[in-house]
Amino acid sequence: MYNMSAPAVRFQKVGLVLGRQTIFRDLTLDLPAGKCSCLLGPSGCGKSTLLRLISGDPSYAYSGDLIIGTDPHQQHKVAWMSQNDLLLPWMTLQDNVLLGSKLRGEVTEERQALAAELIEKAGLKGCEQALPKQLSGGMRQRGALLRTLMEECSILLMDEPFSALDALTRVKLQNLSAEMIKGTTTVLVTHDPMEALRMGQVVLVLSKAPASVCSILELDGEPPRDPDDVEIHKHYGPLLHQLMQESVL
Amino acid sequence: MKLARFIILAFSSLLLWQVLVWSTGIPVYILPGPWVVYKAIISHWSPLIQHLGTTFMEIVLGLVFGIVLGSCSALAMTLLPGLRRWMLPMLVVSQAVPVFALAPILVLWLGYGMGSKVAMAVLIIYFPVTSSFFYGMQRTNPDLLELARVMEAKQLAVFRFIIIPAAMPAFASGVRVAAAVAPIGAIVGEWVGSSSGLGFYMLHANARMQVDVMFAALTLLAAVSLTLYFSIDFLLSKILYWESKQGYMI
Numbered sequence: 163m164y165n166m167s168a169p170a171v172r173f174q175k176v177g178l179v180l181g182r183q184t185i186f187r188d189l190t191l192d193l194p195a196g197k198c199s200c201l202l203g204p205s206g207c208g209k210s211t212l213l214r215l216i217s218g219d220p221s222y223a224y225s226g227d228l229i230i231g232t233d234p235h236q237q238h239k240v241a242w243m244s245q246n247d248l249l250l251p252w253m254t255l256q257d258n259v260l261l262g263s264k265l266r267g268e269v270t271e272e273r274q275a276l277a278a279e280l281i282e283k284a285g286l287k288g289c290e291q292a293l294p295k296q297l298s299g300g301m302r303q304r305g306a307l308l309r310t311l312m313e314e315c316s317i318l319l320m321d322e323p324f325s326a327l328d329a330l331t332r333v334k335l336q337n338l339s340a341e342m343i344k345g346t347t348t349v350l351v352t353h354d355p356m357e358a359l360r361m362g363q364v365v366l367v368l369s370k371a372p373a374s375v376c377s378i379l380e381l382d383g384e385p386p387r388d389p390d391d392v393e394i395h396k397h398y399g400p401l402l403h404q405l406m407q408e409s410v411l
Numbered sequence: 412m413k414l415a416r417f418i419i420l421a422f423s424s425l426l427l428w429q430v431l432v433w434s435t436g437i438p439v440y441i442l443p444g445p446w447v448v449y450k451a452i453i454s455h456w457s458p459l460i461q462h463l464g465t466t467f468m469e470i471v472l473g474l475v476f477g478i479v480l481g482s483c484s485a486l487a488m489t490l491l492p493g494l495r496r497w498m499l500p501m502l503v504v505s506q507a508v509p510v511f512a513l514a515p516i517l518v519l520w521l522g523y524g525m526g527s528k529v530a531m532a533v534l535i536i537y538f539p540v541t542s543s544f545f546y547g548m549q550r551t552n553p554d555l556l557e558l559a560r561v562m563e564a565k566q567l568a569v570f571r572f573i574i575i576p577a578a579m580p581a582f583a584s585g586v587r588v589a590a591a592v593a594p595i596g597a598i599v600g601e602w603v604g605s606s607s608g609l610g611f612y613m614l615h616a617n618a619r620m621q622v623d624v625m626f627a628a629l630t631l632l633a634a635v636s637l638t639l640y641f642s643i644d645f646l647l648s649k650i651l652y653w654e655s656k657q658g659y660m661i
Contacts, residue, residue, distance in 0.1 A: 210426055217561055241563045252576040252654040264563030264572055293653055313562065 166372035168316045169231030169238050170346040171216055174225035187213050187372040198348040198385060200358035204366030204409045207350040213319040217242055229342035233402035245322040247306035249294040256290040259308045280308045301332035313341055318348040336360055355401045359394045360387045369408055434628045443623040448630060451623035463631050465608040469525055469597040473532020477589060481540025510534045511599055518604040528600035535596040536589040543585025547578030583647040589644045594636045
């Protein structure tokens with residue numbers, strides 16, 4: 163399902179100074195419309211800050227241009243998912259999935275039906291009334307993914323969404339997400355080159371702060387890629403080497 | 412198991428008390444033993460219960476008004492940053508005045524009846540409830556608020572679904588403190604000037620050197636305070652259903 167309204171995101175000579183630290187200086191990068199772009203780079207290089215800028219966080223005063231889509235007047239719906247599932251501990255899984263609708267005061271039967279459908283797709287049927295503390299880490303993160311997908315956003319920002327999970331759960335969740343986010347402009351920040359190669363249609367490697375783009379990989383085929391995929395084998399080694407060069411240690 | 416521990420603890424402290432009285436031969440007008448106190452409770456049952464009723468009402472009304480007033484202030488300060496800047500320093504300064512010192516003034520203003528004691532309890536409770544609830548709301552996880560912002564949430568919905576529930580654990584500890592100190596307010600108020608209540612009855616007994624009756628009143632007061640505290644604790648644990656059981660006290 164290609165999302166016609168999914169916009170491209172373009173950073174043009176963006177500069178950002180936080181306190182005394184220059185996070186970005188003349189950062190220019192392109193994130194293609196309706197595709198999953200994965201950002202890799204050393205810790206503290208500003209990957210998460212980049213996501214916050216796209217989300218329109220008003221607390222960051224940046225210079226330069228951040229262009230989202232072609233029509234500057236069009237509002238794009240953004241959704242956010244992080245490593246912490248951020249499920250509200252006082253709400254059932256179902257209510258957590260419906261959180262966006264609840265916060266906007268628009269819980270309709272249609273929304274509830276969609277939530278039920280997604281919950282079933284994610285294999286969480288039967289857990290609708292469970293509180294987050296009764297669920298495993300993988301189930302909670304699936305809940306967070308569903309809550310994010312319920313937003314029917316055109317831009318999806320993911321900040322190391324699977325890094326707190328065990329290897330097997332992570333692979334399963336990557337598969338589920340890759341299927342569900344197709345056609346959405348997705349920016350996925352990760353530390354794991356394997357994750358970037360499995361999930362990404364574009365993989366960008368950033369340098370340490372002030373960040374710039376070191377390399378761009380465009381991958382063939384549709385995510386989620388099988389771990390045996392040729393693309394993964396071709397790129398995993400060189401990517402890992404490059405990351406090791408960029409990292410401070 | 413908990414109940415057994417409680418019974419053993421209560422019983423052994425009573426026993427220790429009785430042994431202390433027997434072995435030292437303290438006269439009954441200084442420290443009466445538990446058995447004497449028990450007899451005093453039985454023989455003065457009807458006036459004790461009557462006065463207990465008054466004190467109990469004062470404590471409960473004080474708690475209700477104090478908690479409602481404190482919660483409203485905390486909500487108002489959170490919703491209106493302008494008000495907060497004026498109220499917060501006032502709150503702190505108000506704590507510089509020892510509340511007990513206000514008791515005679517409150518009795519002067521509100522009379523010998525229940526009003527002055529309820530006001531006293533409210534004054535004591537107000538600060539812990541307001542500050543705990545206020546700071547609880549202030550310390551809502553900023554990531555949750557960021558999530559709500561990205562979801563284009565309505566301000567009131569953010570309060571209802573995120574900020575207030577997030578502040579509930581802090582609010583609960585404020586209410587627990589309130590439940591523990593509310594009886595102090597009521598009793599101090601009664602000491603300063605009243606015509607009924609356990610504090611009044613204790614002063615009365617004191618003047619007649621009826622130490623056993625004083626202890627009887629004290630025992631009933633402790634029983635009421637404990638019952639109140641644990642009922643509130645139970646209620647709070649029901650409200651905070653998502654928190655794991657804290658195993659607080661008993």
